[in-house]
Amino acid sequence: MTYLISAVTYIFDIFIVSSYLKNMLKHFKKKYSTIYILCLILVEVILYINELLSSRYNSFSSVVITPALSILTTFALCCFFSNSIKARILTALSFQVLVSLGESFFTFIITHVNPDILDMTNKTLLYSIMNLGSKVMLFLLCLIVTIFFRNQKYDHPTEYSILLFTTPIITLVIFSFTPLHFLSENDNVFFYEMLFICLSMLNIVNYILIQRAFISTVVNYTNMNIQRQLDFQKGKFEQLSESYRQNRRIIHDVKKHYFYIQEQINKQHFDDLKNYTSTAIQSIEDNYAKYNTGNLVIDSFITNYDNIATKNNIAFYVRLNVDFNRVPTNDYDLCIILGNLLDNCIAACIKCNNSRYINISIETTDNDKFVIHCENRSPVIDSTARQHSIDHGFGLSNISHTVEKNNGFFVYQQKNDIFYTDIMIPIIDESKRVFKSVNHISVHPSSHISRHTDIPVPPGRGRQ
Incomplete structure (x- = not known):
């Protein structure tokens, strides 16, 4: 089960880094989507190998090598986006800062809320739980940062942000207040391991569903406005066509006016002609x-x-x-x-x-x-x-x-x-x-x- 938690942790990490990059950068190179997915997996394999080898490093090497490797691999993933070198470097560095903050914040919270957790006899399980909890905290920090700095066309409504934050916050509360040391002693670990795995997966599913719902809303509004614009253009062309037809009618009627005027002049009906021309002039002014x-x-x-x-x-x-x-x-x-x-x-x-x-x-x-x-x-x-x-x-x-x-x-x-x-x-x-x-x-x-x-x-x- 510990291996399953580790697998979910790395899947969660892939999801976090991918969503963070897509929110912070722009113009993802879709033609390289397959290579991008393979690189995400390769990055996690590299980080896993580094984790296994970290026990052989001295403390200084561990502090330097692991963050440096994380920054370099994140920067390599940034190359799949059409941004400047400066933007890619800043994104890679900011993500590593959030990783460090996520680990520090989660460790601080869980050790103060549940200090007996450090007394767990199963250190492998403790490490897995702490690692997974740190990813949830990292996810929450990434959401907060992208709310203010995301590179997207539309602002998300407040309700959207509340829904996004609810799941990771509840997950962190459950992680922090669960008496793991007591549960491990009473052979109830399996239930809570499954709980942590399901909560972590719920964060991923919840984010994807809310994102798709928002995109669907944007598409619906866009289609509605496009239809509104098409109706607008139709109305303008009808207006233009009516103006053209009106001009044609005036030109056509002028010939009739001339014939009538000539006939009235021949008959010397000048009073009728005066009334007729006044009416005709008013009609032209109203329509021309x-x-x-x-x-x-x-x-x-x-x-x-x-x-x-x-x-x-x-x-x-x-x-x-x-x-x-x-x-x-x-x-x-x-x-x-x-x-x-x-x-x-x-x-x-x-x-x-x-x-x-x-x-x-x-x-x-x-x-x-x-x-x-x-x-x-x-x-x-x-x-x-x-x-x-x-x-x-x-x-x-x-x-x-x-x-x-x-x-x-x-x-x-x-x-x-x-x-x-x-x-x-x-x-x-x-x-x-x-x-x-x-x-x-x-x-x-x-x-x-x-x-x-x-x-x-x-x-x-x-x-x-």
């Missing part, structure tokens, strides 16, 4: 886009969000200087960028009580860049919490991914209650590039300055 750069995505989206802003009492300042022939993105990507950007602006402004505004500038520059700058009022939000939350929105990440796909740059920051966004995408296509001096600025005839720009822009809304 307010902004006309020639790019359907920009015109329809800016017009739509201008109307939404007006309904929500949000000041909407727009500056457009766009040559529609030089926009470097396709309509789909531009929908993602503008749709997510303006959706975020509207949502943020609605949460503000007063002085709500959106200030957006879109232009194609003479140095071959497509630039979007946006400022909007926004409630103060902890950006770190937003980034690491499971249920965070995918708007900013979708913008970032789309901009990077088009070889551009996307930066954003919040200063007090103002959120700033800047997007720059280079115009790479030779057919869309211009070859003019930077000092010569030419405004394309299709450029449009919003009717709102004659309103004084509030202080602090200039380009940052």
Whole structure:
């Protein structure tokens, strides 16, 4: 049974070091998974051999060789992760520090809580129990460290951490308060040896199950947000399609208007004609886009969000200087960028009580860049919490991914209650590039300055 405890101890050690490395490091080289598992086993064999030979070392050699061997083998395992040499060395050293602390803490606790344990006659059993208990303490210390320094995308909720800590803490309590010396004398050791083995295995199983449950929750939230984003994109394309159909209807109706006007002029029904043209003009103003750069995505989206802003009492300042022939993105990507950007602006402004505004500038520059700058009022939000939350929105990440796909740059920051966004995408296509001096600025005839720009822009809304 003592050998079984030793085997469980080494299995537990493999599990601890593997989970610690995966939490502290990043980008595990999955193509070497089989070799990694074999190396884990080899490391434990090396440590076992060193344990057998340690009785032949003097005390100084034992203190130096064993920790050095542990650090070197842990560092070798770190090489299966795509991290810097510095990160690997720090991880290997920190793990060895935790190993030493685990042994010291467990020895201190069990000798003070149960001092008679040192009087056990079965020294082999005592060593096995102490070794296994030290691994449980090491596991608890590793959990504490990884809670604060783990390299993961999402923060774990408090309930998750409580569940993780419960099992090793209960295990340590049972280890510490079990009167082993009394039990060994009464031939009840087998039961408690099995108890310690089962508790140790329970720590492994509990950790794996909780981790999988958390990953499953993350996947579900991710899928839900992806579906939400797909629905969002579907809505934006329907909006774009409706704008296109509306323009086609207006163009189609213009021909009918001309025929009717010509007929009324021929009949000299001028009063009827006056009423008719007034109605027609109002209809065109109600349905035609307010902004006309020639790019359907920009015109329809800016017009739509201008109307939404007006309904929500949000000041909407727009500056457009766009040559529609030089926009470097396709309509789909531009929908993602503008749709997510303006959706975020509207949502943020609605949460503000007063002085709500959106200030957006879109232009194609003479140095071959497509630039979007946006400022909007926004409630103060902890950006770190937003980034690491499971249920965070995918708007900013979708913008970032789309901009990077088009070889551009996307930066954003919040200063007090103002959120700033800047997007720059280079115009790479030779057919869309211009070859003019930077000092010569030419405004394309299709450029449009919003009717709102004659309103004084509030202080602090200039380009940052």
